[in-house]
Amino acid sequence: MPSKLGKFILNVCLRIILLIILPGLLCVTPVHAATSVTFPESWDIGQAFVVALSSHTPFTEPSVTWQNRVVSLDVEPGREGYVSYALLGSYVRDVRAGNYPLVFDFIQDDHHFRVKCTVNLKAKKYPEEHLKVADKMVNPPAAEAARIKKEAQLAAAARRTMTVKRRWTTPPARPVPGIFTSRYGFRRVYNGVPGGYHGGTDFRAAVGAPVRSPFAGTVILTGDHYYAGKSVYLDSGNGVISLFFHMSEIGVKKGDFIEKGQLIGKSGATGRITGPHLHYGLSLAGQYVDAAPLFETSVTALLKGMKTEIVRP
Numbered sequence: 026m027p028s029k030l031g032k033f034i035l036n037v038c039l040r041i042i043l044l045i046i047l048p049g050l051l052c053v054t055p056v057h058a059a060t061s062v063t064f065p066e067s068w069d070i071g072q073a074f075v076v077a078l079s080s081h082t083p084f085t086e087p088s089v090t091w092q093n094r095v096v097s098l099d100v101e102p103g104r105e106g107y108v109s110y111a112l113l114g115s116y117v118r119d120v121r122a123g124n125y126p127l128v129f130d131f132i133q134d135d136h137h138f139r140v141k142c143t144v145n146l147k148a149k150k151y152p153e154e155h156l157k158v159a160d161k162m163v164n165p166p167a168a169e170a171a172r173i174k175k176e177a178q179l180a181a182a183a184r185r186t187m188t189v190k191r192r193w194t195t196p197p198a199r200p201v202p203g204i205f206t207s208r209y210g211f212r213r214v215y216n217g218v219p220g221g222y223h224g225g226t227d228f229r230a231a232v233g234a235p236v237r238s239p240f241a242g243t244v245i246l247t248g249d250h251y252y253a254g255k256s257v258y259l260d261s262g263n264g265v266i267s268l269f270f271h272m273s274e275i276g277v278k279k280g281d282f283i284e285k286g287q288l289i290g291k292s293g294a295t296g297r298i299t300g301p302h303l304h305y306g307l308s309l310a311g312q313y314v315d316a317a318p319l320f321e322t323s324v325t326a327l328l329k330g331m332k333t334e335i336v337r338p
C-alpha cells in the first residue's frame with residue numbers, strides 16, 4: 026500500500042510530466058485537414074461570384090471547373106492556413122437558368138481530391154436598349170469581313186488566357202469616374218436590328234479622359250479593332266480578363282505589367298459607338314459578367330451568405 030506521501034509525490038510527478046509532455050504532444054500532432062469549399066447555392070445569371078477552397082493543411086494544383094472551363098487557382102496564406110479564390114460568372118447570352126456543376130480539384134497529402142458542387146443559376150431580366158449607330162457598324166462592308174473575323178479570333182484567344190497568379194481584388198478601381206451610361210446585359214437593337222447582348226459596362230467619359238486599370242495585371246492584347254476601336258485586354262489571373270474599348274489613345278503595349286489604378290490610355294469614340302464613352306468588359310473564364318456591382322463590394326462581402334461545405338474533416 027503506498028503511503029499518503031507516496032501518492033502525493035506520484036501525483037505531483039504525473040502533473041509535471043503532463044505539463045512538460047502535453048504541450049510537446051500538441052505541437053507534433055498533425056494539424057487536422059479541415060478542408061472546405063465555399064460557393065453560392067444559387068446566383069443570378071450574369072452576376073459575378075467568388076468561390077473559395079481553404080484548408081489548415083497545404084494543398085497544390087487547385088483548380089475549379091465551371092461552364093466547361095478549367096480555372097487554375099493560386100494558393101495564398103489565409104485565415105485558416107491556405108486559401109484559393111476564383112471569380113466566376115455566366116454570360117447572359119449563352120447560359121440558361123438551371124443547375125450547373127462546379128468542380129474543385131486539388132492535391133493534398135499526396136492524394137487527388139475532387140469535390141462536386143451544384144450552383145443553381147436563376148434567370149435575371151436585363152432591359153432592351155435601342156441605339157443609333159453608323160450603318161456600316163450594323164452592315165459592315167464585305168471588304169471588312171476578313172479583318173472582323175481575325176479580330177474576333179484575337180479577342181477570343183485573349184479571353185482564353187489562364188494564368189495562376191491572382192492579381193484581381195475587389196472592389197476594383199473605377200477605370201474612369203463617370204456614371205454608368207449603359208449597363209451589362211442590355212438586349213441591344215442597333216438601328217432597329219436586334220444585335221445581341223451588351224457584354225460590358227459603359228462609363229460616361231469625354232474623349233481624352235484618363236483610363237485607369239481596375240486591377241493589376243499583364244497586357245495581353247492591344248489593337249484598333251473594327252467594332253471595339255482602340256482597345257486593351259488585361260489578364261489579372263485565374264481567367265479574369267478586363268477589356269477596354271473605344272479609346273482615343275492606348276498608353277500600354279502587350280507584355281506590360283500594370284498596377285491597379287495605373288493609367289493605361291485615354292477614353293475616346295473609336296469603333297461602334299453612339300458617342301464618346303468607355304466600354305469596360307469583364308470576362309471571367311470566357312463568360313462576360315456584370316462588372317458594375319463589383320465596384321461597390323469586396324471579396325469578403327461576396328463570400329457572405331454563400332454555402333461552406335467541409336470536404337475533409
Ligand SMILES: [Zn+2]
Nearest residue numbers: 225226227304
Ligand atoms: Zn459598351
